Amino acid sequence: MLELMHRSGHPGRSGRFGNRVSGAILAISALLSVSCMVLVSGCGGTPPRRTPLPQPTALLDARGALEQGKIVRARQIFSSLESPERPLSLRGMARIGLGRCAIAEGDLDEAIRHLGVARKLLPSGSQHARVRLYLGEAQLRAGAINSGLNHLETAFPSLVDADDRSRAAFLITGTLDQLGDAVPALYRTAAGGHSYPEYSSIWRRTRPAPPTVVAVPTVQPPVQIRPTHPRLKIHQRNSWNARPVRTRSVVPMSRPTRITVHHTADQPAIAALGIREPKAYLRRIQDYCTGSLKWGDIGYHYLISSDGRIWEGRPLKYQGAHAGNNSLNRGNIGIALIGNFDLDRPSSSQVKSLGSLLSALSTVHGIASSRIYGHQDLRDTGCPGTHLQAVLSRLVAKLNRTSTARKTR
Known part of the structure; x- marks a missing residue:
């Protein structure tokens, strides 16, 4: 646009025009100059202030009806807008809005269905986040903690x-408190001193029932959680000269209930180090996690x-x-295979060790094969890579067959 204005916006400044310019041309020139000034005022410097488009009155009416508890009326209006x-x-x-109406009436399956459609229709950003806020509430009410x-x-x-943020924080805080998690x-x-009594029924559902008192011999719990397997060797942290964990930057692990498998998918230089010298690679990764990311330690529990x-x-x-995030990491054992398995296939040694480690961890912690995931099963990501995801599916199926065979004996 600026280039066009310089070509046509100020012809009167050129030395090529003499004093014999006709009145008609002068009039056109003046008109173009005025047009240019209008264009410049709109495009140059600070852009004109834009007033956001008002939301349809019907949408505001529907929200008002919902806030007043007039669910039937709110649903009628929302339905006409979709x-x-x-x-x-x-x-x-x-x-x-339809999802919120369904939550208010306790129809959680219907709420999750409407909110799932909303996720597909709305772009990423604040509105998409509001969908997740209500999806989170619906899932908590349904018991999918x-x-x-x-x-x-x-x-x-x-x-x-601000109210949406405090509501989300209140729901997160209340649920973690009920679970006994940090x-x-x-x-x-962010939750501050806010109180939302309409959420109280959620925690009555998540609160565990009072335990039945039964006289049993006292068993001393193990001090550390470590897998035991007759053929499994794990190289401890001191073998690669790991620095101590920054205990102020980590939280205790809750009871392990699932396992997630990753690939490291590093940049070429660091990837080559992972192949040549795993010990140096692990120290480099720890330095990055604790230095650049400010974490308490390396993120994975095991690497292969x-x-x-x-x-x-x-x-x-x-x-x-x-x-x-915190909820996905809770009770979740992280295993990473060093390499990029969109580009390459995991080595046979890696596959064998992964199978042994999964077997040991699932046995020791009572983790069902259905609770062993590739990272892409939990989030929108390509991790652990196409090749490793296929390998993992086969290993999980094998574990499931083994577990089934043991139960039928």
Whole structure:
């Protein structure tokens, strides 16, 4: 646009025009100059202030009806706004409203269905985060605690409205308190002194029932959580000269209930180091995690190098930092195979060691094969790579067959 203005916007400044310019040309020149000034005022310097488009009155009316508890009326209006000829954003917001109506009536399956459609219609950003806020609430009410927390913790950073942020933080904090898990200060602070009594029924559902008192011999719990397997060798942290864990930057591990497998997918230089010298590689990764990322330690609990050696990463008594957020990391053992398995196939030694480690961990901690995941099963990511995901599927199927055979004996 600027180039066009210089060509046509100020012809009167050129020395090529003499004093014999006709009146008609002067008039045209003046008209163009005025047009140029109008263009410059709109494009140069500070852009003109834009007033956001008002939301449709019907949408505001529906929200008002919902806040007043007039669910039937709210649903009627929201339903009229989600027809296919409407703009996608309006349809998405209408679906959020329908999801909220369903939550209010206790129809959680219907709520999750509407909110799932809203996720597809709305772009990423604050509105998408609001969908996750209500999805998190619906999942918590349905008893899907991990899924609910995952939605809420994913939504929290993108929520713009102060009430939405405090609600998300309140739900996260209350649920973690009921589970007896550590609550990150970020959520505790954001929840502040707010109170939302409408959520109290969620925690009556998640609170465990009073235990039945039975006289049993006292068993001393193990001091450390370590897998035991007659043919499994794990190279401990001192074998690669790991620095101590920064205990102020980690939280205790809750009872392990699932396992997630990753690939490291490093840049070429560091990837080559992982093949040549795993010990130096592990120290480099630890330095990056504790230095650049400010974590308490390396994120994975175990790493497997291309020669099949299994290395201890973060001690299992601490929650890992590998799955994406606090709720996904909770009770989740992280295993990473060193390499990029979109590009390459894991070595036979890595595959064998992974199978042995999965077997040992699932046996010791009572983790069902259905609770062993590739990272892409939990988040929108390509990890652990196409080749490793296929290998993992076969290993999990084998573990499932073995477990079934043991039960039928």
